[in-house]
Every structure is written in structure tokens, then in C-alpha cells.
Amino acid sequence: xxxxxxxxxxxxxxxxxxxxxxxxxxxxxxxxxxxxxxxxxxxxxxxxxxxxxxxxxxxxxxxxxxxxxxxxxxxxxxxxxxxxxxxxxxxxxxxxxxxxxxxx
Numbered sequence: 001x002x003x004x005x006x007x008x009x010x011x012x013x014x015x016x017x018x019x020x021x022x023x024x025x026x027x028x029x030x031x032x033x034x035x036x037x038x039x040x041x042x043x044x045x046x047x048x049x050x051x052x053x054x055x056x057x058x059x060x061x062x063x064x065x066x067x068x069x070x071x072x073x074x075x076x077x078x079x080x081x082x083x084x085x086x087x088x089x090x091x092x093x094x095x096x097x098x099x100x101x102x103x104x
Contacts, residue, residue: 004025
């Protein structure tokens, strides 16, 4: 797994990624600044001995592996595969599908 960060545009040395690189990411997470009360908790947890809440797992590794294997057993018709690929390629090459590109 690879994680990448993009700093705000106002900071020197950061530029928008070209479309050819953006499509390599499966998701974009926008992290907002904490609210004042949240910021205070962060401050206190690093300065004072405030007890951090215990994090409890929701699933175990066996459940994740089982789900991964279960997904591999799902039947996917060739027509659905083609539909998915048409959507992917239409976003990459709108002219081939007689669509207007949003970038031009």
C-alpha cells in the first residue's frame, strides 16, 4: 500500500497531479482541521496524562481473509465486465465513445 499527501496549493513545491497519475489512486481523503475542542483534546493528550480511549477491533484477520476469498468466488458475467471496462475507458478516452471531455 502506498499513501501520498498533497499539501495546499499555497505552499511552495506542490502542484496538481497530471490526470495520468491521479487515476492511480483509489480514493482521495480530505482531512479537515480539528474543531477547537478536538484540538484541545489533542493538546491535552500530548501534554497531560489524559487517558486515551481504547480502540477495539471491529473484525479480525481471519474475517478479512475470508471476505477476500469470498469476493474471488463471485460470478461476474462477461457483459458486466465489458460494461465496467467501457465506463473506465470512456473516462480515459471520451472521444472514442463520442463523449465530450471535461478537461478540454
